[in-house]
Every structure is written in structure tokens, then in C-alpha cells.
Amino acid sequence: MEKKEHSLDVLSTGKTPRxxxxxxxxxxxxxxxxxxxFQSFLCNTVDERSQLSNTIALxxxxxxxxxxxxxxxxxxxxxRRLESLKLDFRFQDRALxxxxxxxxxxxxxxxxxxxxSVDFYPSAAEELVEDALRKIAADTQQGYFDKPQYQxxxxxxxxxxxxxxxxxxxxxxxxxxxMSLDILAQSTIRIMEDDExxxxxxxxxxxxxLASVSRADWEADPDAKWVAxxxxxxxxxxxxxxxxxxxxxxxxxxxxxxxxxIHKQLAMKFTFASHGRTFDMRFSTIKRDxxxxxxxxxxxxAFEAVDDALNELKARKVLMFFEKNTILGxxxxxxxxxYTLTPSLEFIREMKAANKRLLLAGQPPQEAA
Numbered sequence: 001m002e003k004k005e006h007s008l009d010v011l012s013t014g015k016t017p018r019x020x021x022x023x024x025x026x027x028x029x030x031x032x033x034x035x036x037x038f039q040s041f042l043c044n045t046v047d048e049r050s051q052l053s054n055t056i057a058l059x060x061x062x063x064x065x066x067x068x069x070x071x072x073x074x075x076x077x078x079x080r081r082l083e084s085l086k087l088d089f090r091f092q093d094r095a096l097x098x099x100x101x102x103x104x105x106x107x108x109x110x111x112x113x114x115x116x117s118v119d120f121y122p123s124a125a126e127e128l129v130e131d132a133l134r135k136i137a138a139d140t141q142q143g144y145f146d147k148p149q150y151q152x153x154x155x156x157x158x159x160x161x162x163x164x165x166x167x168x169x170x171x172x173x174x175x176x177x178x179m180s181l182d183i184l185a186q187s188t189i190r191i192m193e194d195d196e197x198x199x200x201x202x203x204x205x206x207x208x209x210l211a212s213v214s215r216a217d218w219e220a221d222p223d224a225k226w227v228a229x230x231x232x233x234x235x236x237x238x239x240x241x242x243x244x245x246x247x248x249x250x251x252x253x254x255x256x257x258x259x260x261x262i263h264k265q266l267a268m269k270f271t272f273a274s275h276g277r278t279f280d281m282r283f284s285t286i287k288r289d290x291x292x293x294x295x296x297x298x299x300x301x302a303f304e305a306v307d308d309a310l311n312e313l314k315a316r317k318v319l320m321f322f323e324k325n326t327i328l329g330x331x332x333x334x335x336x337x338x339y340t341l342t343p344s345l346e347f348i349r350e351m352k353a354a355n356k357r358l359l360l361a362g363q364p365p366q367e368a369a
Contacts, residue, residue, distance in 0.1 A: 025155055025227060029144040035152075038145070038238050039138050041245050042357040053135045053248030055268050059233040061091045062098050064189055064206070065127040065257075066291035072121060082119035088194050089289045095194040103186030105179065122187050122206055124257045125172075129180040130206070132164045133228055135248055145238050151208075152238050153229040158213075168252035181228070185210035191233075204232050241363045244268060245354045250316060259309040261290045263318055266341070273343040273351040283337040299334060310339060317344045 029035075041052045066087065067075070076082055085100040102119040109116045137143025137154035145152045158174055165172050172180075184206040192201035211227040237243045246267035254260045262281070270279045286306055287293045296302040313319045320342045327336040343351070 025144045025153075026146070029146040030141070032145055032147065034147070034238050035143055035145040037241065037361055038243065039141065039143060040357075041138075042353045042360070050139070051247055051249035052245050053131070053138050054243040055246050055264050056134075056234050056237045057242040057268065058091055058191075059231060059237065060264050060268065061089065061289065062096075062189070062191060063087045063089050063289060063291035064098060064100065065122050065124060066294065067121045067123055068295070069120075069123055069125075071295050072119075072123070076119060080116065080118040082121060085121060087291045089291070090285075097192050097194045099190040099192070101188040101190075103183045105182055105186070107179075120183050120187070122183050125176070126180045126183050126187075126206070127257070127260075128165060128168075128170050128252070129161070129172075129177060130184060131248070131252065132161055132168070134230070134234075136160060136164055137230075145235070147239075150232075150235060150239075151229055152235040153209075153227060155225045155227050157223050157225055159223070168249060170252065181207070181210055181212075181226075184228075189231075202233065206231055208232070241358070241361055244271075245350075245357055247350055250318065254312055254316060256305075256309045256312055258286075258290060258292045258305060259312045261292060262286070262309055263313060265289075266318065266343075266347070267351075267354070270341075270343065270347075271351060271355060273348045275348065277343075279341045279343070281339045281341065283339070303334065303337065306337075306339070310341070317346050319347070320344045 038054060041049050043049045043052060067085065072082065082102040085098075085102075087098045087100070089096055089098065100121055102121050104117050105120050106115050107118050108114070133154050133156065136156050137152075140160075142155045143152070144154070158177060162172060162174060162177055165177070186205060188203065188205050190201055190203040207228050208231065209227075209229040213224040213226055217224050244267060246264070251260050251263045251267075254263060265281075266273075266279065273279070283303060283306055287302065293302040293305060296305065307324070310319065310322050314321060322342065323340045325338045325340070326334055327338070329335040
């Protein structure tokens with residue numbers, strides 16, 4: 001049976017990592033059973049394979065990229081500081097809390113031209129970079145899994161990462177990519193029971209270590225490799241095979257961050273997708289577990305955002321159609337809604353392929369709790 005990721009052991013000290021000289025990843029860490037399985041997809045053609053990547057069970061259920069850059073600007077103190085961010089969510093019917101400590105990044109003040117220290121939470125830009133890094137790890141034989149050190153990650157070049165983002169419709173300048181990598185390497189996330197007195201927690205930066213290449217070395221050799229270590233929950237998922245293949249290209253092509261979030265949730269939870277079977281999602285669940293609707297002052301606008309995201313998923317052939325059943329409170333106030341989602345034929349085929357891949361790896365799929 002697939003292992004449940006309920007344990008919240010202490011995974012690291014959570015200290016802010018510093019950039020280090022690039023260390024060579026051993027051949028044994030790059031060529032082992034766990035990494036081979038992570039890089040092996042069930043598909044028919046090379047083109048199909050290029051569209052696939054992996055969702056990570058618990059890690060991709062955490063609302064860790066939920067504050068936009070615009071919202072951050074309004075939240076910062078005059079000293080450009082951000083408070084720790086607390087977000088409650090549920091995973092496999094377990095109430096959890098994520099506490100995110102922002103990164104302190106040196107940026108150029110456009111008004112003065114001088115460098116200034118500014119706090120940043122990881123946001124949509126960093127989410128795209130992390131997804132691209134996982135794709136590179138799964139697609140180019142540059143991922144590694146070091147069992148003795150219990151670490152996983154990827155070797156990559158900035159050019160390779162930039163081209164991967166561009167290929168998926170998210171062109172970024174080199175300095176923007178480096179900034180996102182810095183934010184991922186410095187932002188700390190603590191995952192715990194929603195009752196903080198329980199004592200169990202996991203804490204780490206998003207990328208526990210980031211081995212960079214100096215600007216001089218990079219200019220001399222554009223193919224000089226960086227090394228990024230993945231979050232311990234990603235490592236545990238690779239070790240325990242609690243990931244699933246999904247249509248990464250389709251997810252990356254979606255314009256709405258909320259649509260991308262819903263797409264990943266369906267890939268992880270709608271494992272039983274088939275003709276005649278539907279999947280229900282409540283508005284209140286989407287709001288709580290994505291945390292992407294917290295910025296809406298009008299509830300009506302938040303409902304419209306969900307409707308727009310689902311319409312985009314329908315247009316991109318993730319869904320065949322969906323029905324919305326509203327729940328009204330006193331004075332006919334709109335309080336909640338149940339969305340009944342009917343999968344497209346393409347999505348059904350993808351879920352069956354993902355299920356078969358798990359079976360071949362000895363991990364039978366389970367229906368979402």
C-alpha cells in the first residue's frame with residue numbers, strides 16, 4: 001500500500017543556507033533505483049515524455065506560494081520587513097499549519113539607485129522555478145538521490161533553467177531567475193499540527209542548499225553547473241514513491257496560478273478518474289488549502305476567481321465540464337459552493353497511465369481521503 005505521509009519529524013535545523021562552492025554530485029547519487037524510478041514515465045512517445053513530471057504528495061499540498069508580489073508590497077513595514085506568515089490547510093484529513101519566514105534579499109532601490117534589503121515570501125515566480133527544477137531533475141538525468149545523506153536535488157545551468165521556463169511559456173531574465181533561487185534558498189517553511197502545542201514539526205528552507213556559480217565563472221563558461229538540494233519532503237517522497245506523474249506542460253501552460261494549483265490537486269487526488277465518475281471540490285476547501293483567495297476583500301470576487309480557473313481548465317481540456325451548486329446562508333448570502341468536476345478523456349488517460357506506473361513500481365494508487 002502507498003505510505004501515508006503523516007509523520008512530521010524534524011527534518012533540518014531550518015538555518016538559512018549560504019551559497020557554497022559547487023560540490024560534485026557522486027555518480028552513485030545520480031544512478032540509483034530511486035532516482036531511476038523518479039525519472040521513468042509511462043508514455044508512448046518522446047514528445048509525451050517531454051510533457052510529464054511528478055507531483056509530490058504532502059509538499060505540493062502546502063500553500064507555500066500564496067502571496068503575490070503586489071500583496072507583499074502592501075504588507076511590508078517601513079523597514080521593508082514582512083512578518084512570519086501562518087497558513088492552515090488540510091492533508092489527508094489532517095489539520096496542519098505552515099509557518100513561512102521570508103527571505104531577506106538585496107535589491108536595487110529604483111528611486112535612489114542604491115542597494116536595499118527587502119523581505120520576500122516565495123510567490124508564483126518561485127513556484128515556476130521550483131517546478132522547472134524538478135522537471136530538469138526528472139528529464140535530463142541531472143537529478144540525484146543520495147541515500148546515505150538522505151538528500152535529493154538537481155544539477156543545472158542557468159541557461160538550461162531559463163530555456164526550460166521559456167519552453168513552457170514563462171520567459172525570465174537571468175537576474176530574475178537568480179533572485180527566485182535566492183528567495184527559495186533563504187525562505188524557511190515550518191510545517192506542524194495546527195495545534196502548536198502538539199510539538200511535532202518539520203522545518204527547512206525551500207531549497208536547503210544552493211551551490212552557485214560566480215558571475216565570472218558563469219561568463220567564462222555558460223554551462224557551469226549550479227546544484228540545488230530539494231526540500232526534505234521531496235526527498236522523502238522520492239524515497240517512498242509517494243509522487244505521481246502528471247501533465248506538467250499542460251499545468252505550466254495555464255495562465256492562472258489558481259488553475260495550476262487545482263490542476264495539481266486533481267492530479268494527486270482524482271486518481272480514480274474514469275467515464276461516469278466525478279470529483280467534488282468545495283469553494284471553502286479551495287480557499288483554505290490554496291490560500292490564493294485570501295487577498296479578495298469581496299467574497300463574490302473570490303468565487304469568480306474559482307469559476308475563471310475552472311473555465312480555463314475546461315478550455316485546456318483538463319475538464320470536460322463542471323457544475324456549480326451554491327450554498328446560501330442568511331438573507332441568501334453566498335457562503336459556499338460545491339463544484340462537481342467531470343474529467344476530460346485526456347485527463348482520464350493520464351490518470352490511468354499514472355496509476356499503472358505506480359503499480360509497476362509496486363505502489364498501488366489510492367483514492368483521495
